[in-house]
Amino acid sequence: MTIRDVAKQAGVSIATVSRVLNGSDKVSPDAKQAVDRAMASLNYQKPAIKRRKPTKLFAVIVRNMTNPFFAQLVDVLEEEAYKHGRSILLFNSRNNLQLEKTFMSECVNHKVDGVFLIPRSLKPQHLADLDALPFPVVLLTATSNQTASIGTNHRHGGELVAKYFVEQGYHRIGFIGASDKLSDRFIGFRRELERLGRELPEQRVLAPYTSQSLQAFISREIAQQDTQLEAVFCSDDICASHLYNAMKAMEIARRKQVEVVGFDDTFIAQSLGFSSVRQPMKQIALLGFDKMIAALQDGELEQSPTLLEPTLVVRHAPAITALERAPEILRSE
Template sequence: MATIKDVAKLAGVSIATVSNVLNGRRYVSPELRSAVLQAVRTLGYVPNGVAQSLRSRKTQTLGLIVPDITNPFFNGLVRVLERSARDRGYQMLLSNSEENAELEFDLALALASRQVDGLIVIPTQDSPEYLRKLKADGLPVVLLDRIGGEDDLDRVGVDNFQAARVGTEFLIRQGHREILLLVSTLELSNIRDRVEGYRQALAAAGIPQDPRWVVECGKDAPSLEAVLEAIRQRRPTAIFASTNRLSLLAIQAIRRLKLGFPEEISLLGFDDFEWSTLLEPYLSAVVQPIEALGFQAAQILLDRLKGDTSPPKRVLLACDLAGRQSVRRIG
C-alpha cells in the first residue's frame, strides 16, 4: 500500500510539499502540484485524511461519477439515481470524468474528502484499483454499467452478451447475413461482451466470421471515416451499432454515402431515446432498462449504508428489443 513517503519520492519533492498539495493549506507551484498529483495517481495513493473522513460523521450525500454527462444514456441514469437518492433523504453530488481515468481518480478523492456516505461510479476502465482502496477504507462503492473485473465491489449492469446476441439474431431473422458491427473500444469488457454475443449469433446461424466486420471507432471521438470506409469495403446489408453514439454515426455515414435507408442498408442501434422516433425511418434498437439499472444501483448502495454486509452483488439485467422501420426484411 502506497504511503505519503512513496508519493514524495516519486514526485521528487518533500513530504511537506505533498501534504500541502493534498490539504490545500499552503501555496505550491503549478509544476510541483502537477508532479505530486501525477505521483498520487500512479501509486493509487489515498491520503490518510480521506480514509479518516470515511469513518467519521454521515452527511446524507452520495457521490456519482459518470464518464460523459452529454451522453443521453448516462444522463438518463443520473436522473434515476438522483431521484432514488432524494426519495431516501440523500443528496447526490455529480461529477463528470470526461472519459479521463486520471480525472476520474481526482474526482473520486474529492468526493471522498467531502465525506460522501457512498459512491456510484461508471468508470472509464474496468475495475479501477483506487475504488477497491476506497472501499477498504470504509466507503461503500457500486460500479454501474461498466462492470468488468472480479473483486469485492458491488456491480450493476446489463447482460451485454445476451443483448448483442438477441440483436444479431433479430437481424439474421430479417434475412441479413452481411452484418457490420460498430464498437467504441475493445478496452471495456461490456463492449467485448457485445462482440462475443454478435459472434456467437453468427456462428449459431452458420454465418462465416471475419474480424474485419467488427469496426472499432473510438471511445472519445468516434471516427466517421472508419465507418464510411467499412461500409464502402464490406457493403453490408445491415449495421449493428453497439452504442447510441455509434447509431448516430452510422446514420450520418449512410446519409453521406446516399444509400437507401433502409432499402439498401438496415440499422440496429443500442439504447432507445426520444430521437429514435423523431425522424424516419424510426430506429430499431436494443433497449437498456435505464430505470431498473439506476434503481438497482441506488438500492444496493443504500442497503450497504443501512448495514448490509452480505457478499458483493453482481446484478445483470436483461435488455429488450424494439423493432421499427430502420431494419428491412430481405430475401
C-alpha cells in the same frame, strides 16, 4: 503505532492492512498472516470505529455525460435521492481513469455518504482500492465479482441482435463499434452469428472508428450495389446515429434498405426510428440505490454482482413524433 507502521513492518500496502482490519476476504492468507504478526510485534491496537455524521450527499462518477443513456441514469438517481432527502454530487470522468481517481479523492474530501461509479475500467488492480474508502461504492452498468455492482448482460444483448438478423434472412452483416473488438457486445454478437452459421468477415467490422474510417467503410461496404450490407449492428445509439448521418451526408439513397440496430435504446434510436437493445436502465439505478441505502443502514456493503437482462426493441419508424414540453427558455419578463 499507526496503520502506516504496520504496513511497513508487514511489507504490504496500507490498503491491505485496512482490508485485514475490516475483515475483508479479499486478502491472501500470507498477507493476512504478515499483517497479524506485524500488529502483534508492534502491539498495534485497532482504533474504535467512529461514526461520522452523515452528509446526506451521494456522488455519481459518470464515464461520459455526453451519452444520453448515462444522462437518463443520473436523472433517475437524482430523483430517487430527492425522495430520500439526499442530494447528488456529479462528476464526469470523460473516460479518463486518472480523472476518475481524482474525483474519488474529491468524494473523500466532500465526506460523501456513498459513491455510484460508472467505471472506466474493471481490471482488478483498479477496483482493489475501493474497499479502503470511507464510504460504500456501488458500480452501475457494469459488474465485477470483486465488488458490489449492477449491470446488464451485454453479451446477451449482442446475441439478441445476431438472432434477429438471422431470423430476418440477412447474410451480409456488419458491425461498427465505439471501442475495440474485446467488448462483450461484440463478442456475444460474433459468437452467436458463428453458431447460427453466419459469417462476419473482418472487412465488415469497424471497431473503433473515426469519421474518416466510417466514410471509407460506408463507401466500401454499403455504397457498392453488389456488396451492400443488409444489416449493421452498432455498439451504441450514438454510433448508430453517426452511421445514419454519414450515409445521409454521402447521399446514399439506399440507407433505408440497410437495417441498423443500436444499443441502449435512448431517445436517439426512438427519434431516428431504428431498432436498439434496451438496457433496464431504471432498474439498474433503483437497485443500485437500494443497495447503497442498505449498506448505510447495516454498516456493510453486500459484495456481489447483479446481472440484468436486456431486450431488443424493433422499430422501423420514429417512436417520438411530438413531445409536450414546459417552457425552458429563460425570459427577462
